[in-house]
Amino acid sequence: MKAFTQMKALAAPLYRSNIDTDAIIPKQFLKSIKRSGFGVNLFDAWRYLDEGFPGQDANTRQPNPDFVLNQDRYQGVQVLISGENFGCGSSREHAVWALDDYGFRSVIAPGFADIFHNNSFKSGLLPIELPSDVCEKLAADCVATEGYTLDIDLRARTVSTPEGDVYEFEVDQFRRDCLLNGLDDIGLTLQKRNRIEDYESTRRQFAPWLFNAQ
Amino acid sequence: MAGKTLYDKVWDAHVVDEQEDGTVLLYIDRHLVHEVTSPQAFEGLTIAGRKPWRTNSMLAVADHNVPTTSRAEGIEDPVSRLQVETLDANCKTFGVTEFDMNDHRQGIVHVIGPEQGATLPGMTVVCGDSHTSTHGAFGALAFGIGTSEVEHVMATQTLLNKKTNSMLVSVDGEVGPGVTAKDIVLAIIGEIGTSGGNGHTIEFGGEAIRALSMEGRMTVCNMSIEAGARAGMVAVDDTTINYIKGRPFAPTADQWEAASTAWRTLVSDDDAEFDKVVRLDATKIEPQVSWGTSPEMVTSVGNRVPNPDAITDSAKADGVRRALEYMDLAPDTLMTDINLDRVFIGSCTNSRIEDLRAAAAVIKDRKVADSLKQALVVPGSGLVKRQAEEEGLDKVFIEAGFEWREPGCSMCLAMNADRLEPGERCASTSNRNFEGRQGAGGRTHLVSPAMAAAAAIAGHFVDVRSFS
Numbered sequence: 001m002k003a004f005t006q007m008k009a010l011a012a013p014l015y016r017s018n019i020d021t022d023a024i025i026p027k028q029f030l031k032s033i034k035r036s037g038f039g040v041n042l043f044d045a046w047r048y049l050d051e052g053f054p055g056q057d058a059n060t061r062q063p064n065p066d067f068v069l070n071q072d073r074y075q076g077v078q079v080l081i082s083g084e085n086f087g088c089g090s091s092r093e094h095a096v097w098a099l100d101d102y103g104f105r106s107v108i109a110p111g112f113a114d115i116f117h118n119n120s121f122k123s124g125l126l127p128i129e130l131p132s133d134v135c136e137k138l139a140a141d142c143v144a145t146e147g148y149t150l151d152i153d154l155r156a157r158t159v160s161t162p163e164g165d166v167y168e169f170e171v172d173q174f175r176r177d178c179l180l181n182g183l184d185d186i187g188l189t190l191q192k193r194n195r196i197e198d199y200e201s202t203r204r205q206f207a208p209w210l211f212n213a214q
Numbered sequence: 215m216a217g218k219t220l221y222d223k224v225w226d227a228h229v230v231d232e233q234e235d236g237t238v239l240l241y242i243d244r245h246l247v248h249e250v251t252s253p254q255a256f257e258g259l260t261i262a263g264r265k266p267w268r269t270n271s272m273l274a275v276a277d278h279n280v281p282t283t284s285r286a287e288g289i290e291d292p293v294s295r296l297q298v299e300t301l302d303a304n305c306k307t308f309g310v311t312e313f314d315m316n317d318h319r320q321g322i323v324h325v326i327g328p329e330q331g332a333t334l335p336g337m338t339v340v341c342g343d344s345h346t347s348t349h350g351a352f353g354a355l356a357f358g359i360g361t362s363e364v365e366h367v368m369a370t371q372t373l374l375n376k377k378t379n380s381m382l383v384s385v386d387g388e389v390g391p392g393v394t395a396k397d398i399v400l401a402i403i404g405e406i407g408t409s410g411g412n413g414h415t416i417e418f419g420g421e422a423i424r425a426l427s428m429e430g431r432m433t434v435c436n437m438s439i440e441a442g443a444r445a446g447m448v449a450v451d452d453t454t455i456n457y458i459k460g461r462p463f464a465p466t467a468d469q470w471e472a473a474s475t476a477w478r479t480l481v482s483d484d485d486a487e488f489d490k491v492v493r494l495d496a497t498k499i500e501p502q503v504s505w506g507t508s509p510e511m512v513t514s515v516g517n518r519v520p521n522p523d524a525i526t527d528s529a530k531a532d533g534v535r536r537a538l539e540y541m542d543l544a545p546d547t548l549m550t551d552i553n554l555d556r557v558f559i560g561s562c563t564n565s566r567i568e569d570l571r572a573a574a575a576v577i578k579d580r581k582v583a584d585s586l587k588q589a590l591v592v593p594g595s596g597l598v599k600r601q602a603e604e605e606g607l608d609k610v611f612i613e614a615g616f617e618w619r620e621p622g623c624s625m626c627l628a629m630n631a632d633r634l635e636p637g638e639r640c641a642s643t644s645n646r647n648f649e650g651r652q653g654a655g656g657r658t659h660l661v662s663p664a665m666a667a668a669a670a671i672a673g674h675f676v677d678v679r680s681f682s
């Protein structure tokens with residue numbers, strides 16, 4: 001996994017509540033058996049005027065000029081500022097892969113759906129929860145100021161604005177360590193192989209029906 | 215010390231290891247797998263040279279991409295076909311039990327797990343699919359995971375997870391006639407909102423939940439994710455245990471006594487404390503219809519579409535305005551004045567035998583309205599389909615003008631050929647009314663099977679209680 005420590009990057013606002021994973025990456029693109037290439041279809045139904053389907057040549061599509069990410073000033077964006085309950089809906093990690101593939105490294109919102117939040121950490125996308133009045137202000141400032149950048153420091157757990165405001169955010173110790181060091185969860189867990197085996201053999205004794213083979 | 219909730223009991227029984235910050239290594243008993251969220255996980259295993267930890271914890275099925283018309287010709291769309299073939303190949307390579315597309319037991323993953331007895335009380339059940347919450351109906355702790363976590367479970371039989379808060383949703387009293395599990399859960403989501411359950415595991419209790427069949431409880435738990443909850447659970451009782459008995463994966467004769475005795479302890483203690491408690495009066499719940507693009511945008515069938523101008527909270531008013539625009543609905547429209555293009559009865563929320571019986575009872579000896587382009591019934595599994603045919607339900611549907619299809623996810627998310635065209639409006643027994651969910655530009659209204667059936671006959675929504 002990609003490590004995340006500190007970065008100063010361009011932000012874009014998409015300030016609405018309940019942005020669901022179907023909106024982030026529509027289902028027709030979930031047919032891929034790969035992990036990459038989802039960025040061109042991020043927010044597909046909002047971003048393009050024509051209907052998207054897998055395997056299209058992106059150069060022949062009609063971008064929606066009104067959609068925020070299509071504006072020149074947001075090219076090279078890495079931070080998304082959004083509303084309550086971001087990433088609700090399906091468990092598709094493709095939503096995170098699409099954001100990541102597009103170039104996003106962090107999403108700032110007042111709240112995230114549980115599975116999306118979990119998934120983000122696995123691909124090195126940092127979900128940052130800040131109070132809704134702060135998110136609203138950041139989104140408004142972002143609209144008002146061309147080239148609005150935020151400084152995100154995972155070690156210090158802070159988001160700093162160009163005006164010098166600093167907001168602290170919370171993140172689990174374990175997740176922060178994994179992200180700071182780009183650690184692979186599975187490798188870490190397998191270091192506890194013996195404990196898993198011990199647990200399993202005890203449980204097999206008390207609840208053998210859980211281990212029946214078919 | 216306060217007693218334990220059902221959630222506490224199942225959680226505690228699965229803790230392999232706990233770190234200082236509360237991150238737990240949680241043992242997983244059952245891992246359900248489908249074609250959409252597994253290929254990258256299998257690939258990850260292969261690249262790392264790892265093997266699944268315990269293949270007999272896994273059960274795989276293709277459901278999202280499969281055609282619901284005849285299976286004989288295979289899958290026409292080459293991208294869908296590749297995904298299904300990839301699952302077949304992975305299951306073969308790694309020795310995972312799979313019900314392939316032509317197996318008579320094939321169906322929607324959340325229908326076949328319980329149907330096979332692969333979902334048991336007290337288990338931890340995961341699947342790369344958010345509606346894994348369905349399995350909580352059995353007093354299991356069941357939740358959806360992303361593909362990286364699918365790989366983690368395959369490789370280690372565990373997940374890294376943190377305990378959520380607990381929430382009791384108690385539905386007190388009895389529901390009136392014509393009010394179903396779907397109406398109960400839509401009313402709950404209407405009440406607490408789509409993020410009302412965020413950070414929580416919900417236990418559904420109260421007389422109205424206890425009175426539900428397992429099918430009904432699955433419908434309720436299925437939609438816990440639509441309230442933002444990690445999982446939904448229902449305590450074990452006779453209804454649970456009777457349902458499981460004799461199913462193929464269920465404990466065999468010599469284990470049955472010990473298993474069922476253990477399962478009976480899977481209830482919250484009387485003195486257990488929940489972090490949050492919500493109570494609903496079952497007698498006040500009416501048949502529900504969603505009007506917007508989020509499951510919380512729902513109301514009773516006798517009501518009207520809301521008027522954003524009457525909402526004081528401006529963010530909320532904007533959300534309603536945007537939803538009504540997408541749904542092409544004028545403020546204050548009577549729900550019963552909304553005309554439909556298609557009706558879909560199916561999905562892991564409502565495609566079990568009881569759902570089909572409820573729908574068939576409404577349409578018997580009636581005809582689908584001429585104004586409808588299509589009315590579709592997609593059974594949840596091959597076994598549900600067979601059972602329905604034995605009961606003659608297929609004839610009831612077909613005579614009324616419904617199409618009777620092969621099992622799968624179908625028009626719930628339109629990954630196969632079944633979908634809405636842009637602008638079309640559908641009464642659907644599924645669980646999500648998000649923009650484009652049933653096809654780009656399509657408009658979805660969530661309802662119970664009985665309400666969908668009545669709407670198919672009338673061509674618009676009607677209150678199934680006064681429908682004659």
Ligand code: SF4
Binds near residue numbers: 324562623644645
């Ligand atoms: S029926 Fe719908 S909600 Fe259920 S698993 Fe299939 S696509 Fe997901």
